[in-house]
Amino acid sequence: MTSPARRRIRAVVVDDEELSRVLVREYADPHDDIEIVAECANGFDAVRAVNDLEPDLVFLDVQMPKLDGFEVLELIGPDVAVIFVTAHDEHALRAFEVHAVDYLLKPFGPERFAEALDEARGRLARPRPTPVSRVVAAARPAGAYLRRILIRTGARVDVVPVGSVDYIRARDDYVGVVAGGRERLKQQTLTELEGRLDPARFVRIHRSYLLKVDRLTRLGPATRDTYVAVLADGTELPVSRRGYARLNELL
């Protein structure tokens, strides 16, 4: 079935149902070039396993505890080939937007599984990375704003509920998400993140600052043209002239 010259493919199976993982393992068994290096039952474990083991291929369920399949994809980046495995066909469009290799609908047979593997072999032979922004965009259900911000540091994943955020600042190629006095860095631009947050709750008060409006306690003058926003904990953030106009418009 497989030629010995073929490169080995290291795969991770992510599904919260044990029986589904058993089935993927069973179907993969006759394919000598596929090696299943880990099984994960939730999104956190999946991110950690992908980070530690750097597999070539991930079999990914969509609905899981902690992080759903698309959120996992956002965190692991576009370098890994992904085959979605789910009983729900309604995610298929989003899956192909992020260039998923294939989309297996439960229940599926060994032939269909083999087809998906062939597709994955082809993809791995000629890598075609997906732009991160597309993956990020697909992780958001259509028409909805972010409810939580996912931040990955190595194998560690922090989930920051949007409600707990105080403000977000630009730091070179990163953004610093400040929540409860603690700042976490995420590799993303401020403008990109701003686009995914509810504009009724977040205002760009400055080129480098995005403020969650309910944290603002007062606004004072800094120089003749600029202002300073004072937060509940006493933090002072610069407000540009345009930022002041935007704030005024919202308040």
Place this chain on the structure above:
Amino acid sequence: MHPILGSAPRRNLYLASWAVIGSLGAVAWSTANPDAGIAVALAVVVPPCLVQAFVCLSARYPCRAAPLEAKSLGRTLAMHAGAGMVAATVWAAVWTGWTGVLAGLPGFGDAARLTPAQLAAVATAGVLLFWLSSLVHYLLAAFEQSRRAEARELGLQVLAREAELKALRAQIDPHFLFNGLQSISALTAADPAGARRMCLRLADFFRSSVRLGAEDEIRLEDEMAMVRAYLDIERVRYGPRLQSEVVLEPGCGACRVPPLVLQPLVENAVRHGIRPLVDGGVVEVKACCDQAAVRVRIRNPFDMEAAAQAGTGVGLANVERRLAARFGREAVMRRRRGDGWFEVDLRFPRIENARAAGEPFRGGGR
């Protein structure tokens, strides 16, 4: 069917009106001929009135030909003027003929003969009576029309209600079947006996859901059995993550519920409560009852950090509407959310007798 002749009360009322018209005519005639007795007056006036009573029924035709909604007022007026003329001419002829016959009989004499002035009065009365009859016909037509519209409206309402009920009719989420089949597929190699057990459970569950789903309402104990069967099947998928506690208080099994009202709530509890939790938890379903009411509580743990998933509210709203359709305002559904748990409380009237087939919908309660 003629709007007047077609119904006995209307026919009688019409004839009674003509009896009054005939009597008034007789009084008028005897005033003009004071020498003749009242018997003579009746003999002269009543027969032509009888004829005219039937002639006036034909007012239906001009009314139908020129309905009030018609745009051309001129045409309508011309139609009625013409019809009135014809009716008056016929009546005048009947009078002339009849009085001519009477004049030849002993006891009547020339008194029976109409003077030209009298003939003119008779013709005028004929026109007016015919027009009056036209007016009555128009009124009847309008009345019929509004009644038909009302009936149509009512029919539409019934249809809409039925369609809504059909749409609300409990349906099992097809993904439940797909996932079940996936489990069977996985068990086939690893645990053939388990695969067979799962097949049979799925078959049993779907058979009862089809059978019970076709009923208007079922016994609470049957519904609880469905809930248990559902949880048993899901336990194969989720393993030890899914635990459950299903309790039906003794003596409440015969209470009536619409079929599959609890199942979607339990499905929600599993999908939105247990599944997002790494370690799962316990789904509790407890049903109890007193003299008047049945209470069911469905409680599940849930992950406070997990983002609320779309579609949670649809299943709940559907159940609420089905309960309202069956029990009216007496059905109450309350959701409560606490620190790491979610609860749905149902309360609806206790009814133990099956509703007879064809019994009309009970809108506002018992």
